[in-house]
Amino acid sequence: MYDALLAETVTLTGHGGDLIEAYSARPLVPGPTGGVVVIHHMPGYDAATKEITRWFAAEGYAAVCPNLYSREAPGADPDDAAAAARAQGGVPDARLIGDVAGAARYLRGLTSANQRVGTIGYCSGGRQSFLAACSLDLQAAVDCYGAFVVGRPPEDSPLAVEPLLHLTKDLNCPLLGLFGAEDQHPSPAETAELEQELRRHGKEYTFHTYEGAGHGFFAVDRPGYRPQAAGEGRQRVVEFFGRHLNG
Amino acid sequence: MCTYLTEKFAIDGSGKGARGYFPLSEAMVYVDHPQHAPYEHTVNIDFLNPAQGPSARVAVELTEESALALIEAVRQALDLAPPGLASAPADVAG
Numbered sequence: 001m002y003d004a005l006l007a008e009t010v011t012l013t014g015h016g017g018d019l020i021e022a023y024s025a026r027p028l029v030p031g032p033t034g035g036v037v038v039i040h041h042m043p044g045y046d047a048a049t050k051e052i053t054r055w056f057a058a059e060g061y062a063a064v065c066p067n068l069y070s071r072e073a074p075g076a077d078p079d080d081a082a083a084a085a086r087a088q089g090g091v092p093d094a095r096l097i098g099d100v101a102g103a104a105r106y107l108r109g110l111t112s113a114n115q116r117v118g119t120i121g122y123c124s125g126g127r128q129s130f131l132a133a134c135s136l137d138l139q140a141a142v143d144c145y146g147a148f149v150v151g152r153p154p155e156d157s158p159l160a161v162e163p164l165l166h167l168t169k170d171l172n173c174p175l176l177g178l179f180g181a182e183d184q185h186p187s188p189a190e191t192a193e194l195e196q197e198l199r200r201h202g203k204e205y206t207f208h209t210y211e212g213a214g215h216g217f218f219a220v221d222r223p224g225y226r227p228q229a230a231g232e233g234r235q236r237v238v239e240f241f242g243r244h245l246n247g
Numbered sequence: 248m249c250t251y252l253t254e255k256f257a258i259d260g261s262g263k264g265a266r267g268y269f270p271l272s273e274a275m276v277y278v279d280h281p282q283h284a285p286y287e288h289t290v291n292i293d294f295l296n297p298a299q300g301p302s303a304r305v306a307v308e309l310t311e312e313s314a315l316a317l318i319e320a321v322r323q324a325l326d327l328a329p330p331g332l333a334s335a336p337a338d339v340a341g
Contacts, residue, residue, distance in 0.1 A: 043282055073301035079282045083293045084301035086253055087275055123280075214287070216280070224287050 004028040005057045007050075012066065012106040015098020020070035022103060023050045025057035031112030034139075034245025037103040038065040039096075039121030039128045042086075044078035045069060048219065052120075059238055061245065062110050066103045068096065090161065093131055100132040116245045118173070120237065121146060122218060127164065133175060134167035140244035142176045142237055145215050147185035150193045168197040174204040176240040178233045180213035180226070208236060253277045259335050262294045262305035269303050272296050281308035290314035 007025040014020040023045070027033065036056045040049040045067040056063035068091045073081035085091060104117045118140035121129035126146020133141035143149070149164045175198065179191050186194075188209055198205045210217065210229035217226040218233060254276040262271045271294045281289040289308040296303040309317065325333070 043280060076301035079306065080301040080304050082282075083275065083295065083304055083306065084297065086277070087255060087273070087293075087295060087297060216287070222280075222287070223285060 032114035035107030
């Protein structure tokens with residue numbers, strides 16, 4: 001089997017027509033292939049997120065991860081960029097939607113594209129994946145322990161993070177949620193509330209909550225890594241995108 | 248969890264980053280995931296100068312105990328010094 005990949009930094013047109021940096025990884029095949037927009041976590045457009053992007057390419061998808069901090073910190077180290085973005089109040093929701101829309105447009109513009117695009121995000125990116133799926137034409141979305149879909153951060157936080165529960169009615173595609181039973185943000189009670197809302201609106205979703213796992217259980221370089229939950233979760237993602245992004 | 252909590256305030260002094268000393272103009276304190284410290288959450292302190300770009304940053308990630316010890320040590324050091332010794336001169340501080 002021919003399995004060559006191409007991974008590279010590209011420029012794509014994001015929110016407001018801004019040119020933003022992105023990391024693209026795709027199999028060198030004529031297609032047709034589905035596309036995956038990888039939304040990086042709050043600590044930034046980092047090596048771990050680029051590795052996730054390459055994972056999707058190895059799974060047969062064209063994947064792209066937009067650098068959501070391109071504007072605040074072009075060319076900076078991911079941790080410095082994350083601090084700069086935090087200092088400026090974080091990524092506004094409208095800009096996130098515009099950047100994910102640009103990433104989806106980039107993927108659909110590839111000659112190999114089958115026009116089916118999904119999103120996946122971890123941590124703050126999980127929330128943003130849900131937000132994108134409620135706002136854009138997408139075919140699948142994965143929310144990995146995204147906080148503040150339900151509930152809101154403390155009053156004195158300068159970050160513009162609003163709850164998204166009221167957008168559930170607008171969800172445009174099937175949703176896969178992967179959560180840790182020990183996580184407090186989102187807590188099992190919060191994911192249950194989201195689940196109830198999804199049911200109420202007749203949305204297609206699948207949630208898995210892993211016992212013994214807390215926030216960030218996919219992150220192999222963090223103490224919260226839970227190999228069993230992460231392994232099962234990865235398999236769920238592969239199956240989910242296989243169902244919704246192929247064809 | 249991502250706490251999103253951030254305390255941000257203006258400061259006056261200098262810090263040493265990857266390219267040497269630079270003037271500091273603001274600081275952020277937040278309890279959230281660290282980049283490097285081997286814990287789920289830490290007290291993260293960034294000393295910044297946004298005018299010099301994102302890399303003008305001195306960052307520390309401390310356990311809660313370490314952060315509290317730091318607060319105590321700063322207070323103790325200031326208590327031992329004559330009052331106002333390290334204050335910004337009025338004409339500089341504005």
